[in-house]
């Protein structure tokens with residue numbers, strides 16, 4: 001299924017300060033002025049940049065996503081950020097279960113299910129990230145792992161809006177990209193899962209992430225069920241981000 005428009009999302013991870021982020025957005029908006037863009041743009045900056053960037057992007061084609069959230073609604077959770085805070089700061093989306101959260105910070109599927117619940121309660125749109133490690137792929141377990149991640153994180157999911165990002169762990173920040181065939185096959189599996197799970201499963205945009213860049217974006221975006229890209233390193237520079245958006 002083809003979604004209109006496709007989505008190009010930039011995950012800045014722990015890069016770019018508030019002032020650097022504002023310079024990025026200024027440059028991007030200046031170049032976009034008077035230009036028709038067929039794709040939708042999302043930027044996921046660090047927490048401190050959410051509000052200033054959301055303000056700078058208001059009324060433009062760029063929407064803002066947070067990179068993480070607490071599974072709690074409010075309370076004594078020092079250092080955590082609630083969904084209500086993200087929403088109030090101007091975020092429309094939130095990444096849930098990015099592979100760095102899973103593998104560096106040990107976030108489990110059960111925790112991600114709890115986060116998804118609070119995201120839905122507060123009315124933000126989750127971008128659920130899934131993906132297998134190299135070892136799991138080499139063992140032939142990639143589809144099983146991704147299906148398990150989807151099943152466990154989405155158990156009891158009662159929202160009506162969702163994005164999924166397939167990010168094979170071995171392709172993140174490595175320069176190694178899934179072949180268009182790898183991406184096509186996994187996206188087809190994810191679509192099959194979503195269709196079986198939700199009456200609106202056909203409408204869920206499925207993004208690919210993992211060393212996406214201007215040189216490979218067109219081929220990836222041409223694959224069936226690849227409805228957009230979640231870009232890390234190549235989204236830190238407005239020119240390369242824009243090149244990806246315009247391939």
Ligand code: 13P
Pocket residue numbers: 011098167171172173174175209210211212230231232233234
């Ligand atoms: P890279 O594009 O740097 O591989 O990062 C991908 C990613 O993790 C986006 O969330």
